[in-house]
Amino acid sequence: MSTPKILFFISFFFFSFLSFSQQNQGVTVTGQVVEKSGQTVPFATVVLEKTDLSIISDENGKFIFKNVKPGKHTIKVSAIGFSGFKKSIEVSGTSVNIPVQLDSELQELENVSVIGRSAVDKINKQAYNVTAVDAKKLHNSTLDLAHALDRVSGVRFREAGGVGSRSELSINGFSGNQIKIFIDGVPMDNFGSSFQINNIPINLADRVEVYKGVVPIWLGGDALGGAVNIVTNNKPRTYVDASYSFGSFNTFKTAINAGYTSKSGFTTEINAFQNYSDNNYWVNVETNDLETGKYYPETRVRRFHDNYQNETVIFNIGITGKKYADKLMIGFTAGQNKADIQTGARMVSVFGERYRRGNTLMPTLKYQVKDLFTKGLNIDVTGNFNFGYEQTVDTVNRRYNWFGQYTQNAGPGGEAGRSLYKFKNNNGIATFNATYAIGEHHSLLINNTFNTFDRKGSDELYPESVTYQQPEKLQKNILAAGYKFDYNEKWSTSLFLKNYDLNTTLTRSYNPSGNWGDVAYMELNNKTSSLGYGGASSYYLKQNLQVKASYEKTYRLPTPNEIFGDPNDNLQGNNGLKPESSNNINLGFSYQTSFNDVNALTFDVNGIYRNATDFIRTEFNNNQNKTVTVNQGSVKTKGIDGEIRYSYKKRFTSGLNMTYQDIRNMTKYEPEQNYVSYYYKDRVPNIPYLFGNLDGTVFFNDVFKKGNNLSVGYNLLYVHAYYLYWPSRGGSNGKHDIPTQLKHDLNLVYTMADGKYNIALECQNLLDNELVDNFSLQKPSRAFYLKFRYFFNKSNK
C-alpha cells in the first residue's frame, strides 16, 4: 500500500471512530495549567474523573473540555516533574474556567533554581534526550541562531567563514543533513539561502530545542542524529522587538519582530531582518606572487571579496482561539541574499569576482485545531512551497591571489568554472500531525511529512547544454505513528513506527563511445521504502534524578542537494548516494541539587551508541575544489557529553560542558577490494571529537537606577585538534590537522526599564586567535559588536 493510501486509511478510521462519540450539549470547561512561578505547563494530562474525558494541555498549558455534564466533578492534572493536582469542581452554566497550579516536585529548588533553566525545563523533562536553550536569555546578544546552538553540549556549529557563510550543525558526530532543523515543527529543508540558521537572528526564537539521538515523531522527517526545533513565541500577545547592531568588518544587522492579537482572535505577525557584512576579517594564508608563483608563507591579509547581504521578511496573518481553528495563519516569506565567494573548498583557491545570489518566495499555511470532532483530538497541518531561485555568477576570467591582485586571462572564462547557472528547486513541504489522548495514560500520534523537489535550471551562457535539461526530481514521504504511555508522573514511555519513502528521478551520464568528452544520459527512477522503529522512556528515580533511555532503528534519506549538488555552496552532487541507516541507543541522567539555599547545581550526562550503515559524510571531491557527500560502509559512534551548571542566588551562573565522541570507520572491506581497508577502525577524519564550552555570567541589579540591570558574561569555546585526512596514515610530523582552538567571547548587557531598552557590547574572539573550521577554512578574527534593542510585550491574558 502506498503511503498516501495508508494515510487516508488511517485518517478515515481515526475520524469515523471518533466522530461516533460526538455530542452537542453540556458545559465547556476551560483552564490553563501553570506552575507556581506563573510559567505555563505544556502537555500536562488533564482528566475529569469518572468520565471518559481526558486531554493533554497544549503548549501554553491550556485545555478545553466541551459538553461536560453539569454537576460535581473531580479534575485531576498530572505532568512529569510536578506533583499531582486534584480538585473538586462544580460545573454549571455554559462555561467554567478552572485555574490549575502545579507544584514542582523539585520543591527544594524552588527558591534556588539554576538560572537559565526555568522556562525551558519542561522541554528538558521529556522522555527524549533534549536540551532546550532559552533564546530569550540571548536576545540582547548579536548571535544568530547557529552561534547560539554552538554553546549547547554535544553540538558543534561549523562554518566556512564570516556572516552568512556556509554552515553546518553537528550533534554527537552526526552532521549536515543527519540533523534536521525545524521552525515551529516545520522542516526548514527548502527555505532557501535567505532564511537559514546562519542568518536568522536569535530574537526570532523563543526557545531552541536540541534533540540528540532519537527525535520525537511529531517533529516529522528523517532526522537521524538529532534535530533542532526553533520555537517562536506564538502566544497571543502584542509585542514589538526591534534591534540594531553594528560592529567590526562593517557588519550591521537589523531585526524587527512585531505581533498583534486582537480580542477577537485576529492575529498578525511580522518578522523582518537584515544582515550585512564585508566579512573583511584577517586571515593567515600562504599567498603567491603573481609573477613568480612563489608562495609567501604566513601572510596576514584581509579577506577582500566576501561581502554578504540578505534581507528577509516573514509576514503572517490569521486568526487564533476560534472553535474551528485554534490557529489559522496564512503567511509569506520573502527574502534575498547576495554573497561574494572568496574561496573554493580550500583557502588556496582565491576568488575576486565570483558570487552567488538567491531569493526565497514562499507562501506558508499553518492550521491548528483542538478537539476536532471529539475531545482530545488535535490536528496540526502546515504547508509551504518555495518559488525562489539560486544562482552562481562566475564570468570573469581572472586568477586572483590573496593580495587582491590578479592576472587577466584572454578570452571567455571564469575563476572556478564559467557559470551563470540559475536554478529553482521548486521545493515544497507539507506536514500533518494528529494527536489523540485516550484516557489519562495513553495517547496516540500520527505524523506525515511530505517533501517534493523538482529542480529546473539553465545557464544563459550555455543555452543548449543538455546537462541542465536533465530531470532532477525527488519526493520523500515519512509517515510515523506513535503511542505514548504515561504510567504516572514519574514514568513516561513512547513507542513509534516510521515509514520512509524516497522517490528520485534523475539521469546518469555515461560515455557511450569511450572517447573523452562524449556523453549520453540514461534515466533512472529509484524508489526505496524502509521501515524504522524505536522507543524512548524516562523515569524519575528520585525527585531530582531523572534517567532517560531511547533506542531507534532509523533511516536518513539523501537530500536533494546531496544528490544533485549545490553549485552555490561548492557542493558536488552524488547521484549514487544511498540512504543511511542506523541503530541508535541513548542513555541520559540528569540530577539537580542545592545547598545552603543559595547554591544550585545541575548535572546532565548523556551517552550515545550508534551503529550506522552507509554513514553519509562529507569529503573533498577529487580535485578538492568542492566537497561531496559519500556513504561510508559502516561507522560506529560512542559518545558522551555532560554539563555542570552552578548558580549562586540570582547573582552568578557558570556552566561547563564537554563532549567526547569516538567515531570509527568499521568498514573492513571497501567495495571491490579484497584486502582489509587501510582505514579500518580509524577515526573518521575532519570531524571534531573533543570540544566544550565554559561560560560565566555575573548579574548586577539596579545599576545606576532601580530596574536597570547589568550583566557581564564570558564564554570560552574549546575544540581539540583533529585531522583533516585519515589519522592512521602518514607520520605525525607534517600531518595536516585542524589545530586546537580557543575562542574567548566577552559580553556586557545593560537593560533598562525592566528589559524594555537594552544595550549590549560584545567582543568575539577576544584574544584574536586563529580559528579554523572543517576543511581548514579560517573564521573571523577579533570583532566587536554593539547592539541596541527595544522590547515591548503585552500578554493577552
Add this chain to the structure above:
Amino acid sequence: MKTISKLPLLLAAFAFTFTSCESSDDKNEGASGETGKSKYIITVSTGATGVADYLLTADDVTKGSITTAGNGLEQDGTYRYYLSTQNKFFSFLYGQGNPGAVTTYSLTANGDLTKTSNFQAETVQVFAPVNKDIVMVKVPRSGASISYMYKVDAEQSVLTGTVSQDTRLLIGNKNPDLAERAHFTWATQVGDKVFMPYMKINGIAPDTFGTRHADSTWVAVYSYPDLKLEKVIKDDRTSYLGAYFTNGLFQDEKGDAYGFSGAIGTANGVVASTKPSAVVKIAKGTTEFDKSYFFNVQEKSGGYKISSTSYISNGKFLLLMYGTPGTNSGTVRLAVADVYNQTFKWVIGMPALLSNATTRYNITTEDGNSAVLGINTPDGNWIYTINGTTAVATQGMKVEGGQITAIQKLKY
C-alpha cells in the same frame, strides 16, 4: 579592484633572478649530496578520495617492507605528479582548472625529506627538466587553443617566464570553425633544444582525443631558453610519440634521441593507426628523423603495442606493453628493449597479474643496468628491480597500506 603594477615587480624579479644566479653556489641550503648517501622516495596512494599520495623514504628498496601506517609525509591536495631534478623532488598538484601548487622537497643532512618551497602554478599536462629549469606546459584539449609554457627555475622554485603557443596554428589550422589542434604529449630536452612531440586531435566533443591523422609522427622543436618554435618535423612510418601525459622521447648518453610510439591513435574510441608500434630516431645534432633507423616493436613483440616507456641506460628501455595484441587494452605486461640492437624481451620473474606499474616515475640503479619500479598487483605491492639486459625481475621491498605511484631518489 587592485591591479598589479607589473614593471617594478618584473624588474625586482629580474634583479632577484640575476643576483641569485651569481650566488647560487653558496645558497644551497641543506641538501646537496655532501654525505654521498642517497635515499629512495616511494610515493603511495591509499586510494581514499580527495587525499594525495604519502611520501615514504627508504635507504634500501631491495628487501624488507614499508607501510603508510603512521609513516610518511602527508601531502596536501589530491592528484600529485612527480619530477626529480637538481637533486630536488617536485610534487605537482593537478587541480583540473584550479591553480595547482608545486611543492619542492629535498633531503636534509640527516636524510629527512623536507618541504623546501611551494609555488603556485597552473594545472599542467607536461613537465620536464631542461637545463636547471623545469618546463611545464598547459595543453588545452578543447575550447581555447592557447597552450601556455611555463619556465620554472628549479633551484629557486619560481616561475621565470611564460610563452604561449596556439596549438591550432601549430598544425596550420587557420579555419576558425575547426577545433583540430596539436596536443603535446610531453617535452624532452635534446641537446640545447626542447623537443615536444604531439598528436593531432579533433579538440571537440564527443571524440575530443580522436584523430584523423593516426599514422604520422610530429615533433615541435623549440629553442631554449626562448621557447621559440624553430620547426616541426614529421614522419610517416609510425604514429605519434608517447601519449597523453606520457613521455615518448628520450635522449641517450651519446646525444641521440629515440622516440617511442604505441601507434594507438584512435577515432571514435577505436585504434585507427595502421602503422606498427615502433621506435624512431633523431640523430644527435639533427632536427630530422633518421630515415635509416626503424625498430618495429610490434613485430618483434609478436603484435603488442607500447603503453609507456622509461629509460634505463645505454640504449636499454623498460616498456609497459598492452596485453591484447594490436590494441590499446588488456592487462599490461613489462618488457625490455635495446634500441641499439633492436632486441625485445618480455620480463621474467614477475607476478602473473599486474594491476599497474610505475613506468612513468621510476629510476635506474647506480650501475645503470636495471630499472627500479613499483609493481601493484591484486595480491600486494612490491618494488622490483628489472635488469635491462637479461629482463630478469627481482622482487624487493613490499609496500603496504597503498599502491605505489612513483619511485624517485635523492642524494644528501
